[in-house]
Amino acid sequence: MAIHLPHIEDTDSMNYYPPKGDYETFVDEAHYEEKVREWGLSTTREVKKEFWFKEKTFQRLVTIKGYEVYGKTAEGNTIVIEFQDGNLSCIHPSYLKEMQSPSFGKASLTETTTIAVPVSDTKNSPTPKVEKSEPKQKAPAEKKEKPKKIELPEEKVHFTATVKQFAYTWNHFNEENDEVVVLENVVIEQDQPLELGLAWCSHSKTLKKFELSPGEALEFDGKIIKKKLAKGKDVEDDAFIIEEAVSYKLNNPSKIKKS
Incomplete structure (x- = not known):
């Protein structure tokens, strides 16, 4: 059955949401x-x-030109069409x-023509404090020192790393297993090298x-974001990957060399 499309001028009432500045x-x-x-x-x-x-x-019909990243850990994507x-x-x-x-x-x-965009991250509402009666002469709990927060670079940087394993992780978008590469001894090579430990990336055609x-x-260039690897299985021995152990994702690795 043929689809009848309106003329371009019919979209004058549309609300476009163009990307804010540069996008990926x-x-x-x-x-x-x-x-x-x-x-x-x-x-x-x-x-x-x-x-x-x-x-x-x-x-x-639209085409995909790129994407924006958002969220506190930059794990969310907004498509630019x-x-x-x-x-x-x-x-x-x-x-x-x-x-x-x-x-x-x-x-x-609805009748109004709009384009859906992601809702920006909202702050969690504070939980009301409940006064609790404490036993008398209770020793104050020792404050645990918080681990130092690592500031990840936003631009492409140079990495060295070692291949640890290949794994499958579940992709809820297409409801299929995606193959990934888990890397260890990941270091951002700069004036003061930054050691990150484990990271992962998609096992792409490249x-x-x-x-x-x-x-x-290996050594390569790429971008890094904080994004945990969903629990999955090793390609070879079917062993589970511990989600908490792999907290960083590498995007767009390029200029790859085997050391």
Whole structure:
């Protein structure tokens, strides 16, 4: 059945939410495919290039130009889409995924045309204090010293690390297991080297070209964020990975060399 699309001028009432300043773009085709699959927007062998943006009175094809990161640990993504008229706007991955359903918007959309954007992080409301009676002459509890917070660089930096293992971790976007690489002895090489211990990254097509093996030492450039590795299984021996042990994720590794 043919889909009748309205003229461009019909979108004059739309509220666009363009990205605020610079946003992340894709390094190459492999990086694009990795992110689109991570967002659950394509499960086919060939990753889709166009997606439907739907409202109650029309639907349009859009392309993905890049993404923004948000959240205290920068683990959230907002997709930057481009309309056929050249306008850019931001939308949450899960909302764009819903729009690909044939039944989307048939009964629930409002008359006003808007584009969904992620709600910014809100502070937790303070819990009301409850006065508790304490035993008399109770010794004050010793204050535990908080671990020193590590300030992660926002820009690309140079790393050295060692391949620890390959693993599968569950991706709730596409409801499939994703293969990842767990690295140990991860160090940011700078004037004062910063030791991070364990980190992980997606076992992308780019990395697979290097045919990595556990125990191999690497150096590369990349970005790092604080994002725990979801509990998963080792590729080889089916052993569980401890979620708390891997707290950092490496994005877009490039200029990779085996030491």
